[in-house]
Amino acid sequence: MEIQHIKILLKLLGKDNYQGKIGDVKPNTKTNIEQTQKLCYELYNNKLIHLKEKNVTIKINNNGQQVLNNRENRNKLEINILKKCKNREIRISKINIIPASKRDLLIDKLVKENLIDITKKIIHVELTDKGKQYLAEEYLAEGLGHINLTKAVFNNYLNFIRDYFIGKIPPKIKEKITPDDILKTIIRLDRTLNTDNYLPIFHLRNEYKSLLSRDELDSMIFELQKENKISLSRLVDASQYSAEEYDTGIPQSIGYPIFYLIVK
Known part of the structure; x- marks a missing residue:
C-alpha cells in the first residue's frame, strides 16, 4: 500500500x-483526477472503499459492427445507439432517448450482449468497514522517510480512532440480527409508511444504522x-x-442502483 x-x-x-x-x-494538489481514479480503483480492488461510478462514453465493438453489417432484426432504438457510436466514441448524454432511464437500460443490454464498450468515471467514494478496520487495526507505515500530513488530516485520524474503538461492541454481547429479522422489518416499514410493497432501501x-454495517445489511438483503x-x-x-437517499442504494456496474425492496 x-x-x-x-x-x-x-x-x-x-x-x-x-x-x-x-x-x-x-492525495495532494498535484495529483490529477485521472491519477486519483486509478488509486481509487486499486483501493476498491482491495475492498477498502466503495465506488459510485458514472457511465461516460460508449463505442461500438466488432460484435456490434457485425450486427449492423448483417442488418439483424433488432429494436430500432438499439440499432440507433449502435449507429451513433459506429465511427467514434460518443458521450452517453448525446444519445437523445427519453426518458434517460430507458436509454440507460438499452445501453445496459447492449453492454451485456458485448456489442458496445463503455467507459466510466468515479464520482463518489466511501470508506468500507474493511477500510476502517485497516486504518484502525492493521496499517503500519513501512520504511524510512516522512509522511506530510496537515493538522486537520491528523486530527481527523485521531477522532476516527477514538470513535472506532469507543463504538466497538464485543461480539459476545452484540445483538444477533438474522435475515428473518430484516424481512420482518421490511414488512413492518412497508405497512407503516404505506409504500405499497415497494420500500425504498x-x-x-435508517432502521439498522447503529446495529449493522452497510456491508452486513446488504449481505442479508441478498x-x-x-x-x-x-x-x-x-x-x-x-x-x-x-442525493443522500440515492446513495443508500446498492450500486450496480451499469445504470441506477438497486433501490426498492419487494416482499414475495
Whole structure:
C-alpha cells in the first residue's frame, strides 16, 4: 500500500459518513483526477472503499459492427445507439432517448450482449468497514522517510480512532440480527409508511444504522433474495429523491442502483 492510497483514506475520514466526491480526496494538489481514479480503483480492488461510478462514453465493438453489417432484426432504438457510436466514441448524454432511464437500460443490454464498450468515471467514494478496520487495526507505515500530513488530516485520524474503538461492541454481547429479522422489518416499514410493497432501501438502512454495517445489511438483503423471500428493483427516476437517499442504494456496474425492496 503506497502513501498515496493512505492519504485518500485519510481524506475520507474528514468527510460526513466517511464518504465524498472524487475531487475531494485527491492525495495532494498535484495529483490529477485521472491519477486519483486509478488509486481509487486499486483501493476498491482491495475492498477498502466503495465506488459510485458514472457511465461516460460508449463505442461500438466488432460484435456490434457485425450486427449492423448483417442488418439483424433488432429494436430500432438499439440499432440507433449502435449507429451513433459506429465511427467514434460518443458521450452517453448525446444519445437523445427519453426518458434517460430507458436509454440507460438499452445501453445496459447492449453492454451485456458485448456489442458496445463503455467507459466510466468515479464520482463518489466511501470508506468500507474493511477500510476502517485497516486504518484502525492493521496499517503500519513501512520504511524510512516522512509522511506530510496537515493538522486537520491528523486530527481527523485521531477522532476516527477514538470513535472506532469507543463504538466497538464485543461480539459476545452484540445483538444477533438474522435475515428473518430484516424481512420482518421490511414488512413492518412497508405497512407503516404505506409504500405499497415497494420500500425504498433508505428506510431500512435508517432502521439498522447503529446495529449493522452497510456491508452486513446488504449481505442479508441478498440472502433474502436468494431464498426467494424478497425481490429487488432498481431506481428508475432519481429526481424524486435526495442525493443522500440515492446513495443508500446498492450500486450496480451499469445504470441506477438497486433501490426498492419487494416482499414475495
